[in-house]
Amino acid sequence: MxxxxxxxxxxxxxxxxxxxxxxxxxxxxxxxxxxxxxxxxxxxxxxxxxxxxxxxxxxxxxxxxREDIQALAQRFLIEPINDKGRDVVKEAERLIRSYMEVASSVRDPVAKEFLKKLVTVEVDRLLSLVM
CATH class of the missing domain: 1.10.10.10 (Winged helix-like DNA-binding domain superfamily/Winged helix DNA-binding domain)
Known part of the structure; x- marks a missing residue:
């Protein structure tokens, strides 16, 4: 992609x-x-x-x-984090765990690649909060 x-x-x-x-x-x-x-x-x-x-x-x-992609992708969008005490590591783990659960059910390789990049972008957003 x-x-x-x-x-x-x-x-x-x-x-x-x-x-x-x-x-x-x-x-x-x-x-x-x-x-x-x-x-x-x-x-x-x-x-x-x-x-x-x-x-x-x-x-x-x-x-x-596509509706199924929209529904799956919504799971990977992180909420704006205003709480500095929120555990960024747990949120990143949740995103990665969710992707691992979802990836096996997605047959469309382009959709799977989109979801993978989405998780990567969201984890990057989380890490930027720490710095």
């Missing part, structure tokens, strides 16, 4: 129903609009995201992760 593909999937995970223009703004400087459209098409063809026309705006397209 390319880093750009992960970035697109990650943003769609965080902001379900995000439209293409908002996604482009969110990824500003990371991906050109042409490349973004190409990535959306590829991820849609792979069945990882679905595109839905906004009923309120004919030209606006909303993006959603």
């Amino acid at each position: 390319l880093d750009e593909e992960f970035e697109v999937l990650y943003e769609v995970l965080l902001y379900p129903s995000i439209n293409v223009n908002k996604l482009y703004q969110s990824l500003s400087g990371k991906i050109s609009k042409v490349k973004l459209i190409s990535l959306i098409k590829r991820l849609s063809d792979l069945g990882l995201i679905r595109t839905v026309r906004d009923p309120r705006h004919k030209q606006r397209i909303m993006l959603f992760l």
Whole structure:
């Protein structure tokens, strides 16, 4: 999985129903609009995201992760940590343990790779809290 593909999937995970223009703004400087459209098409063809026309705006397209991936990925998003006493190691262990439990049930290799990168990003976020 390319880093750009992960970035697109990650943003769609965080902001379900995000439209293409908002996604482009969110990824500003990371991906050109042409490349973004190409990535959306590829991820849609792979069945990882679905595109839905906004009923309120004919030209606006909303993006959603495949429902099973959305549900699994939600397990790996850490809550904002305001409590400095929270055990970062236990939270990292929980993320890794959850991934190990889920990974065996995911048959789609691209979805599995996305979930693995998601856990890596979330563990990195946890570690940055310690420093």
